[in-house]
Amino acid sequence: MKPDAHPIRPFCWQEWKLPVLVLVLLFFGTLAWTYHLVMDHHVLEVHALANGQVTASAQQVALGAPPSGERAAVVNISGNVKSPADGIISYVTVGSGVLISPTGYVVTAQHLIQDLADIQVRVQTQQGPRQYPAKMVKVIPEHDLALLKIVSQDQFSYLVLEKKLVQAGEIVKALGDPLGTDAIQRGGVVTNVDLMQPLQMLNRSFTHLIKTNAVMHWSQSGGPLVNAAGHLVGINLAVEDPATGIMGYAVPAQVLLTHFQELITFPTKPPSNAPPERPADRWWKQVQTMMQAQADLGRHVAVVTPGTANAGAMVPTADPDHGPQLRVLGYPVATFFGLLFLGFVSGISGGMMTMGGGIIKVTGLMWFFGYGLLLVRPVAYITNIFMYGAATLRYRREGLLRFDLCKPLIPWAMGGMVFGYFIGNVLSTTIIQWMLGVFALLLAVKMLVEISETNKPKIMDDDELVPDTRTQFVRTMQHYFGTSDIRSPVSGEISKITLHGILGLPMGLISGILGITGGVIEVPLQRYLANMPLRNAIANSATLVFFASLVGSAVALIHGTENGSFEWQTPVVMAIILTPGAYVGGMVGAWLTSVMPLNTLRWVYALLMSVIAVRMFWI
């Protein structure tokens, strides 16, 4: 009742439209969420009905009993292959795979999937066979292994890894799923465990293989080799020898454990046969129990048998290369330091040339560590936050940052980033590799142009003009990629919005699709269109990358976790490992430029980029 004694600053003078807009959007978002919760429950009930008495008999006839045990963990892998000869795309079944975690990680043989443009995994679920799209998470070419992730949040059946190395003479069976309907299964024994004996196939030499007579058919390739206890002891490889026919081999489970442990926690208990529980079920049960309060009944006290507690503990294996080893943040020591070093190298590149760090980071993660783009791009986004956040702060301290000019570009960059992320999700790996190659080439060209610039004749005297011997091509290249200041105002004819779009959007798109910063495009754009001096252009690009990466990381993490592409910790931890190396590398790079002749550095750099480009295009 008592109005304030002192006058209040009028509400409409303050920034009120944005909060109101945000609140309205959030309001509808919350309603949508509620709707989703209710509808999700509805769908669940329909499912439950479909599995009930009415339709159960029909399903029994059509599909047989629901899969259980090993069968439920064997999957069929198929996909589209583009024929290199005539470019015709055909859909083929390539072999089998095995589920090794309830979240939908599938292990298979790398040679099976390397030609697939997209990967489809057919799983025998409790509700019948179902086909899921899958993405490659990590490959280990030297063991012919690939880790796939089914893009779904469903829960899957899986096989538990046998931690002890399989012994010669042990009875095993090898499973495969050639058609996505019936599994083939063949019993046998492990005939030989000589891990050091090399095997020549696929133009490479493989070691750490066990030999078994249980594998007989191509469709068993990539499928599981299972011991008497029903545990996974290896991944099958059916190798055709022209002399002796099909030879059965398997990659031991210890190899998987060593190479994939940083990405997944291997379950130690077999899956229960209870139908998978979804988050929606849990809260709905809660609501139901709340509505019709039921008292909890007592329970029996469980007897604890001494000695069973450490049944799941690791038994020392006979494989020294793939035994239990020291791990840092879940990564093997070698991988951990490898990642640190990769960060360091990309940091040096960034610190020296102010661009190119992203390409080294992304290609390095794919090339040396075998990680799939599924993981690489979120990791790149997150590292970019840290690296360019620090860079932005530094540029601001030095007064190079023109934030007033950056501000209208930031929304464009953010939008481009999000758009790019989703584009990158549907583009095939080959196209992305080509794009990376193009950027590496561009950088190499830029370096060469900068070198040519330093060689240009110097004007010794004001009166005596040395004739310009540069060709038109070189002049144009120097104009775009060089370091000389550009004075060619063209922005007057372009409307502001278009200008902001042209300056912000491509960079966001490139960052989103490739996970690199796209400085080689953005810096010339800023110099040419916005008339920025070189150093300011670099500072502005860094700022744009920082803000776009903030949004990109959030979107990638939320989207990836939501659709089941990965657990959010995986890219975050990897980015945390990469970042300190990159930071130190940045300082070292800056120091290197002051002690080494610049042109030598540029030559090295151009060479490195050419190598990357060649690798991305032809291998």
Add this chain to the structure above:
Amino acid sequence: MNYSKCVVCYRAVGWIGLAANLALSILKLVVGVVSGSHALVVDALYSGKDVVTSFLIILGLRLAKQPIDEEHQFGHGKAEFLYSVVIGLALIVTTGLVLYFEAGKLIQGVHQAPHLIALWTAIFAVGANVLLTLYTRCVAYQINSPMVAVLSKHQKSDAIASVAVALGIIGSHYLGMPWLDTLVAVGECVDLGYMGGEVCAHAIRGLMDASAPEEVVMQIQDRAGLIAGVKKVEIVQTRRVGQEIWASLVIGVDPELSVYEAKQISLAVEKALEESITHLGEVSVRFKSVSGSLPELDYVLREREALT
């Protein structure tokens, strides 16, 4: 109204409050039921109450413009009290029923933490209510409407209530105290019931022509006494009409003054009071020769003679 833009808010504030609080109450109710959060369902009542308040503002601002007519020679201020009594009673009855239900749930002792969408909705409600508080506070100040000021106060208490709901859900979810949500619901019921009682009591006092609070009477007396020519403030009578306070005063003036001069003084008093006392409605100031003065004594003596 200091700014030309304020006219917009004068017309819109009721409708904005109505729409925003209606949306909020529906959201809270739906989410509360779906997520199983008792506190959020009760919180919907808070917003529901503001829907009614906003509706009254729309009506009230209409009524205020309605001119004094033959049949209602003192205006339509009392109508507001009638509405208030109805709202207050409805509030008491509703919260009483919900309180009965919630207390039963609390004592029964089976509790489940609500789904986290309830927490999100509570946080959202806090944000929305803070914004509404700021907005209505500005409007209340600019158009000097006590009704809008009440709405602003209610929005603020809504925000606090939603904070309590959010804390309750956090507690029931993360601290292993699933009964906390229901406890908050019970607490909110008690608060709402108390509020309903207050509204009723205030309205009934108004209907019964209760006088203004003591401090307001003192304020009026002090202010009137400061006017040059006022020897003494003899009588101050106040009563509540709507959100306003109507006052009638009798001031004592020097008996030597002419009627014209005395009238000028009483007009000055009216003007001064209207400027300095908030929510003052009609003021009537009469004057007489100050008590203790000679003409006053003559008058008293004559009266006494007439009696004997």
